Amino acid sequence: MSTEGQTSVADRESxxxxxxxxxxxxxxxxxxxxxxxxxxxxxxxxLGSVALYPxxxxxxxxxxxxxxxxxxxxxxxxxxxxxxxxxxxxPRFPGSTTFLPLVETSSSFPFVxxxxxxxxxxxxxxxxxxxxxxxxxxIGFGQALILDQEFRGRSWVRTAIIIPWAIPIVIQGMIFxxxxxxxxxxxxxxxxxxxxVAGTNTLNDPWSAVLIIIVADIWKTSAFMALLxxxxxxxxxxxxxxxxxxxxxxxxxxxxxxxxxxxxxxxxIAVLFRTIDAMRxxxxxxxVSSCTVVPSLSCMVVETFNTNRGLSSAVxxxxxxxxxxxxxxxxxxxxxxxx
Amino acid sequence: xxxxxxxxADSDDKNLGPLQTWTxxxxxxxxxxxxxxxxxxxxxxxxxxxTTLFPFYWLLVLALTPNSAILTGDWSLPVLGFEFPHPQGFxxxxxxxxxxQVPFHLYVFxxxxxxxxxxxxxxxxxxxxxxxxxxxxxxxxxxxxLAILMVSYFPPAAFLIPLFxxxxxxxxxxxxxxxxxxxPPRLVNTPGALLLPxxxxxxxxxxxxxxxxxxxxxDGLEDxxxxxxxxxxxxxxxxxxPLSAPGLATAAVLTFIAVYNEYFFSEIMALENVPQNWSxxxxxxxxxxxxxxxxxxxxxxxxxxxxxxxxxxVVFAQEKIVSGLTAGALKE
Numbered sequence: 001m002s003t004e005g006q007t008s009v010a011d012r013e014s015x016x017x018x019x020x021x022x023x024x025x026x027x028x029x030x031x032x033x034x035x036x037x038x039x040x041x042x043x044x045x046x047l048g049s050v051a052l053y054p055x056x057x058x059x060x061x062x063x064x065x066x067x068x069x070x071x072x073x074x075x076x077x078x079x080x081x082x083x084x085x086x087x088x089x090x091p092r093f094p095g096s097t098t099f100l101p102l103v104e105t106s107s108s109f110p111f112v113x114x115x116x117x118x119x120x121x122x123x124x125x126x127x128x129x130x131x132x133x134x135x136x137x138x139i140g141f142g143q144a145l146i147l148d149q150e151f152r153g154r155s156w157v158r159t160a161i162i163i164p165w166a167i168p169i170v171i172q173g174m175i176f177x178x179x180x181x182x183x184x185x186x187x188x189x190x191x192x193x194x195x196x197v198a199g200t201n202t203l204n205d206p207w208s209a210v211l212i213i214i215v216a217d218i219w220k221t222s223a224f225m226a227l228l229x230x231x232x233x234x235x236x237x238x239x240x241x242x243x244x245x246x247x248x249x250x251x252x253x254x255x256x257x258x259x260x261x262x263x264x265x266x267x268x269i270a271v272l273f274r275t276i277d278a279m280r281x282x283x284x285x286x287x288v289s290s291c292t293v294v295p296s297l298s299c300m301v302v303e304t305f306n307t308n309r310g311l312s313s314a315v316x317x318x319x320x321x322x323x324x325x326x327x328x329x330x331x332x333x334x335x336x337x338x339x
Numbered sequence: 340x341x342x343x344x345x346x347x348a349d350s351d352d353k354n355l356g357p358l359q360t361w362t363x364x365x366x367x368x369x370x371x372x373x374x375x376x377x378x379x380x381x382x383x384x385x386x387x388x389x390t391t392l393f394p395f396y397w398l399l400v401l402a403l404t405p406n407s408a409i410l411t412g413d414w415s416l417p418v419l420g421f422e423f424p425h426p427q428g429f430x431x432x433x434x435x436x437x438x439x440q441v442p443f444h445l446y447v448f449x450x451x452x453x454x455x456x457x458x459x460x461x462x463x464x465x466x467x468x469x470x471x472x473x474x475x476x477x478x479x480x481x482x483x484x485l486a487i488l489m490v491s492y493f494p495p496a497a498f499l500i501p502l503f504x505x506x507x508x509x510x511x512x513x514x515x516x517x518x519x520x521x522x523p524p525r526l527v528n529t530p531g532a533l534l535l536p537x538x539x540x541x542x543x544x545x546x547x548x549x550x551x552x553x554x555x556x557x558d559g560l561e562d563x564x565x566x567x568x569x570x571x572x573x574x575x576x577x578x579x580x581p582l583s584a585p586g587l588a589t590a591a592v593l594t595f596i597a598v599y600n601e602y603f604f605s606e607i608m609a610l611e612n613v614p615q616n617w618s619x620x621x622x623x624x625x626x627x628x629x630x631x632x633x634x635x636x637x638x639x640x641x642x643x644x645x646x647x648x649x650x651x652x653v654v655f656a657q658e659k660i661v662s663g664l665t666a667g668a669l670k671e
Contacts, residue, residue: 033477050539056514057501169602231665280494283602298496320497
């Protein structure tokens with residue numbers, strides 16, 4: 001570049017002044033790394049204050065006994081966790097501690113060594129997660145196979161399948177509340193006759209409520225699975241099917257030898273996503289039944305955070321840790337594929 | 340089914356029953372196979388249509404039936420005899436009453452304001468982040484994306500207690516050191532107590548969607564804009580964002596839906612469930628469930644009203660939802 005050009009650029013720049021120009025020039029002269037971190041500053045501030053700080057602070061709070069209205073918090077180390085896992089803190093939770101009495105201490109069910117409320121919450125959360133994700137995967141796969149076809153009215157079927165996914169949790173809860181409430185529900189009477197749900201006070205009966213909540217979740221979230229699996233289906237190379245047809249493969253063989261193996265990775269990711277999401281269950285329980293009837297892990301946090309902050313924080317951190325393990329698996333998967 | 344009556348069989352099949360004949364026909368005849376497949380396909384499609392839409396029909400039935408008829412609860416069809424829910428009466432007045440019993444429109448209004456504001460905040464912050472992750476190379480890029488991904492998975496319950504404390508106006512201290520940093524303003528019962536957690540929760544998905552879209556804009560277009568004299572941010576606002584309009588729409592639609600549908604913070608951060616405290620839709624619906632426990636027709640009517648905006652969005656923004664969900668989850 002000639003010296004003449006440089007002076008003219010400097011000339012032009014010097015004519016513009018004022019704070020805005022100064023900031024702009026400063027921004028433009030920043031190196032790429034500095035510029036990147038500057039633009040990410042809002043993300044850091046928001047996620048730092050609403051996610052990272054609360055997470056660390058929850059861990060700190062879980063090491064104090066802090067029963068509201070009884071003076072200063074007292075440092076107790078891991079005592080809250082010990083109380084939680086041995087059942088010593090049971091009286092601190094509202095409602096009865098005999099939820100799901102069918103699970104005897106002597107049974108071979110996992111978590112038998114965990115006592116009281118935490119056991120109930122673990123059973124509820126894991127039962128809900130596994131059963132609903134299992135059925136959502138199967139139903140979602142079915143829906144995806146249908147949406148993968150070309151037929152008249154396809155977009156309308158797709159709309160119908162997506163709608164449940166897009167409705168507010170509170171309305172989903174209300175729909176199933178109304179569908180199974182003994183005064184309104186037309187289904188309750190039949191189902192009670194077959195012994196599937198309790199005939200009276202259905203929504204306050206733990207097993208009935210869990211069942212209804214699982215059905216409600218399957219109804220709403222299968223569509224999410226369907227969309228993710230559909231994306232996997234549509235990425236399958238269509239010419240593979242032509243080859244298979246020429247080779248004389250039946251539809252079932254095409255499905256088993258081409259579709260299934262190629263779609264399984266997408267299904268796996270979708271299942272992990274849903275599992276993590278399902279472990280956070282709270283709103284549906286709160287709107288269909290009640291957290292004292294069906295205590296999930298998140299429920300336990302909400303039920304106690306206004307009375308016993310230390311214990312509540314301990315539950316919150318246990319929840320975060322369980323989900324954290326699953327998240328690590330997902331992150332590892334993503335990392336392997338390269339982000 | 341037509342295939343059952345179609346003999347089409349060899350002499351071998353004479354001593355076989357009709358079902359066996361048909362099965363053999365299906366196994367050997369490609370045409371029959373296709374017809375069976377077609378039939379199964381339609382049965383499944385209709386099944387999914389009915390199961391997904393029936394609950395909405397049920398809401399309408401309850402909303403239109405006068406409450407006294409709901410409580411006596413006879414759902415059997417007059418002529419056919421078997422039980423199938425159908426409206427008993429046509430009480431459109433329930434849709435008026437639903438706004439009179441509690442100020443339901445105010446709750447819905449709150450939800451709209453909160454969802455729109457969150458969407459604007461999220462789109463602005465996520466645009467900057469999407470530009471950085473999608474178009475810049477810098478150390479720590481992969482690690483930061485993983486960290487953001489990680490945050491998006493954690494349960495809201497793990498954030499609740501300290502956030503609630505801070506929103507009550509208690510001092511924020513550095514964890515484990517006990518050094519007080521600042522005393523936040525009291526945010527409960529203001530939009531801030533909802534906007535902050537909403538924005539943080541919805542941010543990661545939008546960042547990933549926008550990263551994908553912004554990364555696809557050819558470098559040449561950005562370079563051309565820069566040669567023309569615009570700054571890096573100018574190129575983002577004037578070139579990259581307009582060219583990524585579908586991506587922006589996708590992120591905006593998904594954020595709006597997610598905030599409108601959110602339950603956890605919506606219920607907890609607005610104390611007492613009154614619209615003056617910025618309680619959104621959740622508060623409106625729950626106040627029917629907890630205060631007017633026998634007004635089942637109004638609960639149903641409120642739900643119908645609350646669902647309508649989402650119904651409209653799904654019908655008109657279906658493509659965006661589908662592409663956004665799959666892009667966010669599979670990051671293709």
